[in-house]
Amino acid sequence: MNYGLGGKIAVISGGTSGIGLAAAKMMIADGARVFLVGRSSERGISALGILDAGPEAASFVQADISTVAGCREVAEKVRQEAGRVDILVNSAGIYREDWLELVREEEFQEIMDVNVKGTFFLCQVILPLMTEHGASIINIGSDAALEGNYGCPAYCASKGAVVALTRALALDYAPRVRVNCVCPGDVATPMVERQLAAGDYTVEEMAEPYPLGRIGQPAEIAHVICSVASPLNSYMTGAVIAVDGGLTAK
């Protein structure tokens, strides 16, 4: 696949796992240099091993993007090592299931801090490094932003905010930077593995509502992320793109 990402500098929060890692792999194959952001150095080192791309193509930045200080550390490291950013993928996210009456303040805060505040402030600190024409931000939303999902109102609220933020930034930063949001349905990543491990439902039950009859694979979301980031995709901004096997088409 040639997305035209050769020579591009990409920062991928949550690039050490799941969808972010799959996007990193595809971008590197297309000639981009990627910075993977995550909290766990163990996961970071393991991701670099999986990518097996060499330090000129892939670096790990250990940071917690749920704090402004963490976001600034990311920007500073990338500024020092690469001098600019062409693509920011905000894939760092956490999922929690709890009915409204059970959600504690700390749990609500944690989801909002990672999914909303982290996305918001990483955009804030990376945008000044997007100095070249055609830069692109891809936020990762969820089908939970587009329709109601049972039993996870805090997660739904956080992803709804990511969609609204995407549209606001698309207006404010046009024509310099394109800002779009990719909304996956269930995808076979460690996040979903943890949901399944809780034992409340099986993967077959999870797949049941999908018109395509299955949950997604990380590479299927990564392909859309790379397509959205591609310079060939120069007329798309403020878009909210469902990649969910038809789930939200119903």
Ligand SMILES: NC(=O)c1ccc[n+]([C@@H]2O[C@H](COP(=O)([O-])OP(=O)(O)OC[C@H]3O[C@@H](n4cnc5c(N)ncnc54)[C@H](OP(=O)(O)O)[C@@H]3O)[C@@H](O)[C@H]2O)c1
């Ligand atoms: N998988 C799905 O079914 C699905 C569906 C819809 C939307 N999504 C969204 O897609 C995105 C990626 O999900 P995934 O399935 O790839 O999840 P995942 O496999 O659990 O990966 C999450 C990534 O985010 C990083 N992360 C979490 N909190 C962080 C923090 N505070 N600071 C920095 N990095 C942090 C994790 O690394 P550390 O833990 O080491 O920090 C990891 O690299 C998320 O936004 C998720 O909400 C996923």
